[in-house]
Amino acid sequence: MTPPGDPTGDPTVDPTVDPAESDAATVTVDARGLRCPLPVLRLAQALAQQPPGTAVRLLATDPAAHTDVAAFVRMRGLLLLGVRVEGEHTAYLVRGVSATAPEAAPSGPPAADPGMPPAAPPARPTTPGEA
Amino acid sequence: MAAAWEAGWADPRRLHAEGRRARRLLDEARSVLAQGLGVAPETLSFTPGGPTALRLGLEGLRYAARRTGARLVAATVEHSAILLPGRHAAAAAGDPGQFGPVPVDALGRVDLGAWAAALDSPGTAVAALQSANGEVGTRQPLAAAHEECRRRGIPLLVDATAGLGRDATPESYDVLVGDARSFAGPPGIGLLVLPPRTRWRLPGPPTEVEGGRVDIEPVLPLALGAAEAWAQTVAARDADARAARALVDTIRAAAAAIPDTEVVGDPLDRLPHVVTCSFLLADGEALVTELDRRGIAVASGSACTSSTLEPSHVLAAMGALTHGNIRVTLPLESVSPQRTDDVAALVAALPDAVAAVRAQLQAR
Incomplete structure (x- = not known):
């Protein structure tokens, strides 16, 4: 079951972190209007350009991003700090852990993780004007 | 298939020699498939395709159980012919509780605890589960899921359209649905199995087609093609x-x-x-x-x-x-x-x- 405040259902999500809160410390990637796999590609490129540990905030309107950002984070061993619907788009806050060293990222298929619940659509309330 | 079109052009409802021959061929096709599925021929109806059989199977179960409620429980990986009508009916009734999607794990298998909890919600009239998923191949725990349904008196529709003929035929169900395409049969032939114990009824006056379960006559050459495909598929x-x-x-x-x-x-x-x-x-x-x-x-x-x-x-x-x-x-x-x-x-x-x-x- 997905606990409240953990909208992706991903165990790597820290529900106490709000994607809008760490704005000052993050890079924002605007992938609104782009279709899959471009939002995840833009996110991966931004993470690769930043020093290790930088958080990147991705804005996307593509419905596939809901599933694919969480899958990308899981496959690359990154951290999904938060997900929030902000009106027309969704904001995803991702911290690069190994993205700056792609050769060190886990390769091949990740072991199936039956304990991981499926990603649910983000369900946090929208705060108007925050986008 | 060419031979099937040659042999099966006549109308099985007519009494002339060609019509009687067509009727006999349709009966034979039905009995080949029924025997293969391990069911009585009169419980097997042909529909115009697998998705139609899913829709009819669901509709009849729901209508027959309308005094119990209108809630459908189905896994989130079911065919859209199950999920879309389920979601639509709940929205049309203004009652989201009428649709109970049950989550699956990372392998695509339904969570039996969540399945049982969803069945326990009041007003649950019908449940639907695939034997296996046609996109990712994962099989569902049918026997256990059906047991949970049986214990609560909720009929289970099993969607075998992805693997019928290629994988073991499901045995735990109250309604079974297949599609001739899964065993290399022609498109446009769905299979709907309704055992006598299952309460199933469509709204409106009964039809005279396929035991009152469909209002479109099966296309005989397609039914013949499906039976022939089944025989060849199961042989190997x-x-x-x-x-x-x-x-x-x-x-x-x-x-x-x-x-x-x-x-x-x-x-x-x-x-x-x-x-x-x-x-x-x-x-x-x-x-x-x-x-x-x-x-x-x-x-x-x-x-x-x-x-x-x-x-x-x-x-x-x-x-x-x-x-x-x-x-x-x-x-x-x-x-x-x-x-x-x-x-x-x-x-x-x-x-x-x-x-x-x-x-x-x-x-x-």
Whole structure:
């Protein structure tokens, strides 16, 4: 079951972190209007350009991003700090852990993780004007 | 099929010699398929396709149980012919509780605890579950899921449209639905099995077609083609499934050897002939095109390849990567004698094709 405040259902999500809160410390990637796999590609490129540990905030309107950002984070061993619907788009806050060293990222298929619940659509309330 | 059109042109409802012959042929086709499914012929109806059989099966169960309630419980990976009407009916009634989607795990298997909890919700009239998923191949725990239904007196519709004839025939169900395409039969023939114990009724006056379960006469040549396809498929089923399983294993291994790849679905408890995988930072549409250019035909569950631009609801429900996705459904060897060579070609081409598509994408 997905606990409240953990909208992706991903165990790597820290529900106490709000994607809008760490704005000052993050890079924002605007992938609104782009279709899959471009939002995840833009996110991966931004993470690769930043020093290790930088958080990147991705804005996307593509419905596939809901599933694919969480899958990308899981496959690359990154951290999904938060997900929030902000009106027309969704904001995803991702911290690069190994993205700056792609050769060190886990390769091949990740072991199936039956304990991981499926990603649910983000369900946090929208705060108007925050986008 | 040409022979079936030659033999089956007459109207089985007519009393002239040709009509009587057509009636006899239709009865024979029905009895071949019923015997194969282990059911009485009068419980098997032909419908115009698998999705129609799903819709009718669901509608009749629901109408017959209308005094119990209107709630449908179904796994989130079910066919859209189950999910869309279920969601629509709940929305039309203004009662979201009438639709109870049950989550699946990362392999696509329904959570039995959540299944039981969903059945316990008041007003649950009908439940629907696949025998196995046609996109990722994962089999569902049918016997256990059916037992939970039986204990509560809730009828279970089992959707076997993905694997009927290719995998073991389901035995735990109250309504069984199949599609002749899964056993290399013609399109346009669905199978609806309604055992006498099942309470099932459509609203409105009863029809005189197919035991009152459909209002469209089956197209006789298609029914004959389905029966012939069934006979040929089951004759070689076990050997064909073993070979298909081994071929799928080679595709899974070849995909897994490519970095940043997710091979989706249960590696063992699955249909013998279906495999799906997703390549991170690759474009599904470009991958299908790239493989097609190399003479290899695959499908995809990525959003960019669908008319709605939505990703596969099955992959999304599993939390699997939806972009860069390809899906292979192996044909029977009797239908595609070059099947083994085709798989070898795919396995050989895959690393280069994925690399090419990834490079194209990085350049954007």
